[in-house]
Ligand code: IRN
């Protein structure tokens with residue numbers, strides 16, 4: 209009954225987006241099929257006839273969940289789209305079973321056996337002496353299928369659109385400004401390779417996560433967002449966590465961190481991974497702490513090491529490792545307003561103080577690299593000393609840690625292990641740019657991955673916004689990935705609705721940054737939306753949005769009738785005072801009269817002025 213119950217996702221998660229189609233763009237070989245979504249639009253009808261509005265392709269993180277042609281059985285996991293790429297490299301070997309102690313003990317768990325049979329999978333590991341990281345391949349000049357996949361994904365059919373007359377106007381775009389970045393006109397697989405080789409971008413892709421649809425994190429690519437699930441909920445079940453993962457994929461989460469700490473942690477992770485199209489990250493020190501019953505001082509390198517291997521063999525794509533919390537930095541937090549706010553940071557600080565020894569993650573860093581490269585797990589070097597209040601922003605503790613993360617980046621790169629750097633936290637707006645600049649300098653341009661930052665501390669309940677503002681700014685300055693914050697930040701565990709709001713907020717931040725940077729083609733969706741809005745194509749306006757359901761719901765709150773979906777007004781200004789309606793009337797008038805636009809505008813406005821005086825009492829709202 210347990211298995212039966214967890215076999216299906218809710219229709220809320222799997223229903224296709226309105227008027228959208230899942231499409232696949234094929235690469236140089238048939239098994240490189242990159243999923244995208246295309247939003248169909250209605251034609252424009254005017255007095256001059258009907259004009260076709262072409263479909264708008266959008267980046268799609270929802271994997272197979274929104275593809276009606278793929279039937280999902282959570283018991284079996286989603287298709288292994290990447291498996292053949294891993295096998296054909298002939299540099300890995302399949303193990304008899306998990307090699308970690310903890311993994312072995314759970315090998316025959318009835319809740320896992322099913323998944324493993326379905327996939328006939330035991331973990332794989334690099335053959336002796338081999339390094340299976342994408343960075344390692346890139347540095348040898350090899351373009352992997354994963355690299356080609358992300359190149360197609362980032363391009364989003366732009367070349368095709370440029371050759372299609374129907375998109376001519378939609379391609380109009382303002383000149384952006386990318387701070388010190390180098391955005392190409394077209395993303396080629398070779399460009400992807402060179403960015404990964406240089407360490408400026410990472411493709412988190414564990415060889416034990418064959419279900420992954422590869423994606424790239426780097427400042428010369430689209431800005432990405434990370435979502436978190438799990439947390440401390442003792443109440444939430446495995447099925448709920450899997451549902452949350454799919455929910456995150458649906459709304460646009462590019463990566464997902466499983467921060468579960470409760471019971472069934474290993475089993476939950478297995479279910480998530482076998483069904484996750486996006487890279488999955490974890491903070492292994494959380495599970496290690498559970499293994500010593502929450503007593504930080506009892507942590508050992510051996511327990512931590514076993515946890516790393518356990519999770520690497522399950523397929524976790526990136527690990528947050530708080531190796532920059534050095535013993536000498538802990539006293540630097542003494543005068544802070546909010547001390548150490550990072551969970552992982554506080555665990556390591558406690559261990560350092562209890563033993564008066566250097567952080568074992570720091571002293572064993574090279575050993576960690578050996579594990580990472582045997583599975584291609586990427587580092588997300590943790591910001592254990594990030595500021596938890598604007599008062600503590602950019603202080604010595606924070607920056608001392610950042611400098612150490614730079615030192616560790618170099619060591620990881622000597623092993624060809626992929627790295628990104630975690631960043632703050634709470635930072636007032638005028639101090640945000642310094643964070644980005646210093647990260648690029650100290651960490652040799654490794655991708656930055658920040659939590660917000662929150663630009664003020666005064667708005668509990670709205671911290672998706674306080675942080676979304678900081679995130680938009682740092683994304684523009686060159687931050688590669690933004691860790692989402694939900695409205696429940698500082699207050700409680702987010703529910704499904706909070707997750708959705710958090711994701712949409714961060715999609716706005718990431719897209720705003722792409723626009724500001726001048727990412728090629730970023731503005732197409734805005735242009736399509738604005739055209740639909742101007743032409744009162746209400747359905748298209750909803751459907752082109754990040755959250756079509758919410759847009760429709762808000763519209764229908766005051767004008768629920770179907771007829772309102774073609775009306776040339778909304779309830780905001782009412783029928784007579786819609787500026788867009790007036791402009792259109794003016795244009796029609798100009799076309800009919802054959803008068804110059806300027807003159808028509810003048811004349812039209814005078815007529816509207818008369819109308820205004822007559823019907824002024826009908827204003828419903830004013831924004
Ligand atoms: C991102 C940037 N800085 C921190 N994060 C995320 O915060 C990190 O990736 C993880 O998901 C979460 C919890 O980290 P701490 O509190 O253990 O540092």
Ligand code: FE2
Pocket residue numbers: 549596634698
């Ligand atoms: Fe905070």
